[in-house]
Amino acid sequence: MQIIRYPAKSNWSEILERPVMNLEEAEEKVKPIMAAVEEHGDSALKDFTQKFDKVSLDSLEVSRYEIDKAIEQVSEELKASISIARNNIEKFHVIQKELVKKVETMPGVYCWRKSVAIENVGLYIPGGTAPLFSSVLMLGIPAKLAGCKEISLCTPPGKDGKINPVILFTADLVGIKKIYKCGGAQAIAAFTFGTESISKVDKIFGPGNQYVTAAKQLAAKYGVAIDMPAGPSEVAVLADSTANPKFIAADLLSQAEHGIDSQVIMVTNDAQLAAATEAEVKRQVGELPRREIAEKALENSKIILVESIDTGVELINQYAAEHLIIAMDKAESIGEKIVNAGSVFLGHYTPESAGDYASGTNHTLPTNGYARMYSGVSLDSFFKKITFQNITTEGLKQIGITIERMAEAEQLDAHKKAVSIRLEEIRKK
Structure with a gap:
């Protein structure tokens, strides 16, 4: 990681630049895929699965037999952990339901607003190097709580033509019935246009690589809503002398291991902490199974020394991180000054991975600076708001x-x- 010492404010924008995602280039590659799926439906999906995933499929839909067999392969310990996470996520999201409040704006004029579930939603769950079964919880639970009429889930198959067993267990646990072996831009195209097997949806949710991101943005041009623009995962840590460098290094690496285009940032007013954290990152990265991925991500990453925590807060607000950890004794008071962040983790014992998995908050968050104007996924994401009036x-x-x-x-x-x-x-x- 590069250490940058006391940068001038005029240089902040340059220092805080994310790794470049060439979405225009990705869009050009995705457009023919979208067009093929629109024209040829399931046939195109199977062809692309053969081409990109090296798997020949007879059927796109996962059968009940496959789900039952997958459930048997998941350990009881992991099932118990996922169930705890589900309960916490449900508790946090169910309280987000709004009561209908009728207002008499003047005598005889009544207005109110009602939340109505989006009828058909598509959930995209990445497979690849890290099958994100946790995203099934984060998207499936609020979709079910909102009362979406039809919930479809697409995720790429492995080389054996099967879906990761934990993804199938988790989907079954939250009550998702329609699960398809389909990944990448072609899955987004299926949600956008509909095929013989996969229904057209009203809104698409879920993370993905640059091609999935490009496909989602194209889907929006065809009148399908998306959860938010998304890019590579990122974390920022704002820390002072009370922080533990081992904790911070672990937090930085927890995001760096997501992908080579991820970015991690540390901001501190303590030079000794910066040096200790840099050394700890170098030590801990060597212990990771995904070491090569993390090391590539660290090339995009920085430790920034600032004169004061107030300056650090200003810089962090300019960065607008997807995840922000405030590693200080007085973290909550500093947290009140944060205006741009997807999700904030307060104190020394609140790792970002808690929010990724089990504390209850949603991990589907705005990246690439979009936290300045977008919120993360919540129960509201699965509703549309209809206003009523009666005079x-x-x-x-x-x-x-x-x-x-x-x-x-x-x-x-x-x-x-x-x-x-x-x-x-x-x-x-």
Whole structure:
């Protein structure tokens, strides 16, 4: 990791640049895949699975028999851990349900808003080097709690043509019935257009590589909503002299092992801590099975020394990290100053991996600086909000003249008449 000492504020933007994702190049590769799936449906999906995953499939849908066999392969200890995580995630998300609140904005004028579940949602779960069964919990649980009518899950098969058993166990645990052996941009295309096996969806959720990201952004152009723009995973740590360098190094590496394009950042006002953490990162990375991936990610990563924690807060807010760890004794008071972050982890004993798996918060978060304007996935992500209003005759008498004057000022006479004609009828009674 590169140590940068007391950079001038004018240099922050350059220092905080993420690894470049060439989405335009990825889009050009993804467009023919999208077009083929739109035209040829399941046939194209099977062809792409053969081409990219080296697997020949007779059927895209995972059978009940395959699910039952997969469940048998998962250890009871892991099943118990996943069940604990499910309970915590459910507890955190269920309290996000909003009660309908009817407001009388003026006498006889009633307005309210209702949350209605998005009917058809598609969940994309990466396979590859790290099959993310935890994402099944993070996406499947709020989808079920919201009451989405149809939930489809796509994930790439392994070389044996099977889905990772833990993914199937977790999907079954949260009640997802429609599971398909389909990965990459072609899975996003299936969600976008629909095929003989996979239904077209209204909104697509889930992380993925640059091609999945490019496909999701193309899907949005075809009228399918997506959870958020996404890029490589990232973590920032803001630390002072009270922090433990071993803890910080472990936190940095927990994100660096995600992929070679991940980025980790440490910001501190303590030079000794910076040096100790750098040494600890070098020691710990050598112990990782995914060492080569982590080492490549560390090439994109930095330790930044600042004059004060207040300066560090300002820099961190500019970075807008997906995950932010505040490693200090007084972490909660500093946390109040954070305005740009996907999810914040307070104190020395709150590792980022707790949020990734089991504490209860959602790990599907905005990356690449999008935390400045996007929230992470929540129960609300699976709802659309519909407003209602009901105006009595007395209410229209109260508000009618206001509407008429405003419509007239905008020279929209039909708008005015829609009120006037009703008021005339009321006066006759």
